[in-house]
Amino acid sequence: MTEYDVVVIGSGLGGLSAAALLARAGLHVAVVERNEHPGGYAQVFRRGPYLFDPAIHFTLDAGPRGFTPKMLAHLGVADRVRFVASDHTYRSFFPGLTVDAKRGRDAFLATHQELFPADADGLARLFRMRQDIFAQLAALPQKLGPDGLAAAMETAPLVFRHRMSSVEEVLAEYLRDTRTAAAVASIWPYVGSPPARMSFLLFNQMLESLHEGCYYAVGSFQTLVDALAAAVVENGGDVLLGGAATKILVRDGRAVGVEVAGDTILTARAVVSNADPQHTFGELLGWEHAGGVLRRRIGRYHLSPSAVALYGILRADPAELGLVHENFVFPSWDHGRTWSDLRAGRPGGIWVSVPTLLDPSLAATGEHLSVVTGLVPARADGSWRAVRDATAEEMLRTADGLVPGLRDAFEIVEIATPDTLHRYTNSTGGAIYGWENIPAQTASKRLAHRTPVDGLFLSGQWSEEGTSSLRVLTSGRATAALVAGDLGRPGAVPDLGGPSFLNQLRGDDR
Ligand SMILES: Cc1cc2nc3c(=O)[nH]c(=O)nc-3n(C[C@H](O)[C@H](O)[C@H](O)COP(=O)(O)OP(=O)(O)OC[C@H]3O[C@@H](n4cnc5c(N)ncnc54)[C@H](O)[C@@H]3O)c2cc1C
Numbered sequence: 001m002t003e004y005d006v007v008v009i010g011s012g013l014g015g016l017s018a019a020a021l022l023a024r025a026g027l028h029v030a031v032v033e034r035n036e037h038p039g040g041y042a043q044v045f046r047r048g049p050y051l052f053d054p055a056i057h058f059t060l061d062a063g064p065r066g067f068t069p070k071m072l073a074h075l076g077v078a079d080r081v082r083f084v085a086s087d088h089t090y091r092s093f094f095p096g097l098t099v100d101a102k103r104g105r106d107a108f109l110a111t112h113q114e115l116f117p118a119d120a121d122g123l124a125r126l127f128r129m130r131q132d133i134f135a136q137l138a139a140l141p142q143k144l145g146p147d148g149l150a151a152a153m154e155t156a157p158l159v160f161r162h163r164m165s166s167v168e169e170v171l172a173e174y175l176r177d178t179r180t181a182a183a184v185a186s187i188w189p190y191v192g193s194p195p196a197r198m199s200f201l202l203f204n205q206m207l208e209s210l211h212e213g214c215y216y217a218v219g220s221f222q223t224l225v226d227a228l229a230a231a232v233v234e235n236g237g238d239v240l241l242g243g244a245a246t247k248i249l250v251r252d253g254r255a256v257g258v259e260v261a262g263d264t265i266l267t268a269r270a271v272v273s274n275a276d277p278q279h280t281f282g283e284l285l286g287w288e289h290a291g292g293v294l295r296r297r298i299g300r301y302h303l304s305p306s307a308v309a310l311y312g313i314l315r316a317d318p319a320e321l322g323l324v325h326e327n328f329v330f331p332s333w334d335h336g337r338t339w340s341d342l343r344a345g346r347p348g349g350i351w352v353s354v355p356t357l358l359d360p361s362l363a364a365t366g367e368h369l370s371v372v373t374g375l376v377p378a379r380a381d382g383s384w385r386a387v388r389d390a391t392a393e394e395m396l397r398t399a400d401g402l403v404p405g406l407r408d409a410f411e412i413v414e415i416a417t418p419d420t421l422h423r424y425t426n427s428t429g430g431a432i433y434g435w436e437n438i439p440a441q442t443a444s445k446r447l448a449h450r451t452p453v454d455g456l457f458l459s460g461q462w463s464e465e466g467t468s469s470l471r472v473l474t475s476g477r478a479t480a481a482l483v484a485g486d487l488g489r490p491g492a493v494p495d496l497g498g499p500s501f502l503n504q505l506r507g508d509d510r
Contacts, residue, residue, distance in 0.1 A: 004030045005487055007258045007268040009245040009284070012040030012425065013469055014460025015274025016228035016239075017476025018483070020075050023235035025484045025492035030268075031232060032260055034244035038229050040274070040425045041432070042469065044222035047413050050369055051362045052311045053221050054416060054424065055432070057326060057353040057371065058086065059469040060206070062215035068224075068473055070496045075231035081223045083215040084358050090210075090326040090351075092186040093402035094333055098322070099183045105131075105211040116180040123184075126174040130204055133158045159201065164439045167195040167203045182333045189328065189349030189375055191467065192304040192433040194339040199439040202466070209470070214326070216358040221469065248273070248285045248456065255285075255455035270483045274460040276427050276434075277447055291452050301441060304433035304467070306378040306418035308347055308391050314368040316409035318354045323370075327352045329402045347374025347395050352403065370410060372399060378429030380422035388417055433468075434461035442466055449479045457483055 008019040011033035023029040037043050041055040061067045062083040072078040089101040089108065099115060101108055109127050113120040136156035153160050162170060167188070171181040185195040187206060193199075217223050229239045240260070247259035248271055257267040273280040277298055281290040318324075328351045332338055335349075342348035356368045363369050374395045384391070392415050400407035418430030427434070435441045447463050459479035465471040481493040 001265045001267060002030070004028050004266055004268045006030075006270045006272060006483060007032060007266050008272045008274060008459075009248075009258060009280070010040065010274030010460070011035075011038035011225075011229070011239065011241075012274050012460055012472065013042050013225065013228070014463075014472035014475050014479075015040075015272065016225065016232065017071065017473045018272050018274070018459040018480045019237060019239075019476075020228045020231035020235070021071075021477060021480035021493045022483060023232045023237040024075055025480070025489050027484065027487060027489070029232060029235075029237035030266055031229075031237070031239045032243065032245045032258060032266070033239070033241050034426065035424070036242045038239060038241060039222060039225035041421075042221045042225050043424065044220040045414075047311075049364045050313065050413060051220050052369065052371065052414070053355065054309065054311075055421075056221045056469050057355065058214035058216055059083075059221070059224075060209040060214060061212070061470050062217075063213055066215075067470065067496055071473060071477065072227060074494060074496065075228070076234070077227040077231050080227040080230065082218045084218055085213040085215050086325045086358055088324040088326070089214060090186065090328060091322070091324045092183060092328040092330065093322075094179070094183065094330050095402075097179075097183075099186065100324075101186070101210075103211070103213055105208070108211055112180065112184060115183065116175075116177055119175045119177050119180040122174040122176065123180070126171070126184075129158065129174070130208070133162070133201070133204055134208060162200050165200040166439065167198045167200050170200045171195065179333050182330070182335060185335065186328050186330075188335060189351055189373075191437045192349075192375060193437050194335040194349075196336055196339070197436070197438050199437055199442045201439075202437055202442050206468075216325075216355065218359050219361060220359075224469075245275075245284055248280070250285070250289050250453065253289075253454060255453055268455075269487055270455045270457065272457045272459050272479055272483060274458075276425075276431075277458060277462050278428050279426055280458070281451075285453065285456070289453055294452055298447075302436040302438065303378040303429050303431040304436045305342065305349075305375040306380070306421055306430035307416070307432050308374050308376050308384070308388075308395065308418075309416040310372040310392050310395060310410070310412055311414040311416070312370050312372070313363070313411045313413060314354065314370040314409050315411055316368075316405060318357060318368055318370075321403055321405050321409065323352060323354050323357075323403065323406075325354055325357045327354075327403070329399045331398055331401055342375050343377060345377060347376050347391060347398075349375040350395055350399055352399055352406070372396065372410070374398075375432075376418065378418060378431040380418040380428075380430040382419060384417035384419050388415055391417075434466070437467060449475070449482055455486075
């Protein structure tokens, strides 16, 4: 039996960030990971001279004053991760039109006004409203006081007005041409829900962060994983790989430790789970401890889609194909139709990444890697094996329809299906973003970090902050602050300011 202050189940970015901050706060921490390598979806894989990020193509808020560099500096590992920014946010290929979303809010607005002149005024009004939402969000306190809700509604009426709005509803108020709205909403595959379902507030925050810049970690996102794991170990903790947590131990209604691989016991004053809550509560804890209310709530949640991802070598010059670092290919202007196709099992919301445009070190000199990702229903039941190759071919054919020459230039090295993604992370159905990012399942409507069981916490994309590398890191910070407070070290985990664009609006330059 080994004694710790905190045991963290899972070494995804949401688990490792919580663990590293708690270790830095002086607590004795262990991370338990079932895989042989840390990182969850951020875990890199190598094929010969080629290094592939299986999931993360870019991160946000990683400029010099961004949240992630600040967190790494606090942990003493800032020199181990180097971020480079892309000049482009993305390029969208629609039938008959290419939309080049450049970095910066003004450039983004100008491009769309030029392409859709009939909606130029509507776009300007939309962008002013988006900025007002930010000013209102920035004016909101981090935590609401006793008269909080009423005061907050007065300070941030737009935020409250749109808290349940979909992207489609809001864009329809400002834009007359449905093609303008389809172009503005191009990023929906990053969030996993089409404009008719996606939370407008979430979309707005993501687009605002994208205006500031999208960043790649040179040498792959494994450098970020390794830096966080090193921060755990260098602050006296352990990262235990290759042994799954098999039980969360409970005594007198409180989580008191974790059983690993069915025999080893790690005692703890607090347990943090970075794993899928269905696994955490249903299998590791037992619903009898979690309670019926939570069980029913979890039973009502919708999963995000999963994905099929093709990892390949691009035997052509990306510029000649018209590709930038991130490219969406939409064979239809109607994202709703794409979503229906996707629900029926045909991959949709396809995007093509060329990571070597930002980091040539991932391949042999002069060669380019590419990853083609398509959303599919979350279903990891072994049935993808039979349709894997046909699905890959269909995705490449679809992409080739909008980016001619891509099919011939793309040499497949590896294919991941929902079964593969499930194997990587234990996520139900291979869901790539946790719960779907619809208004009823974002922010406070996701699961809280603090669970109904004393001493048991959640960190990662299934909990409050939600999906993406940045958000799970902020989730790790929020969870670590709660745990440190409970274990007698309030204030030992700094707030690190949250996403930096909000600080700029607050006039705060921490
Ligand atoms: C195809 C794809 C593309 C994406 N693209 C991007 C992108 O470009 N940019 C971006 O920011 N985000 C992207 N994302 C989202 C991002 O990868 C995730 O939001 C984030 O990595 C999730 O991190 P996490 O810490 O919540 O959990 P995970 O990465 O899911 O990690 C959970 C960990 O818990 C472990 N675990 C589970 N059960 C146990 C157990 N019983 N015992 C021990 N360990 C256990 C798992 O093995 C895993 O390591 C993408 C995701 C996918 C799949």
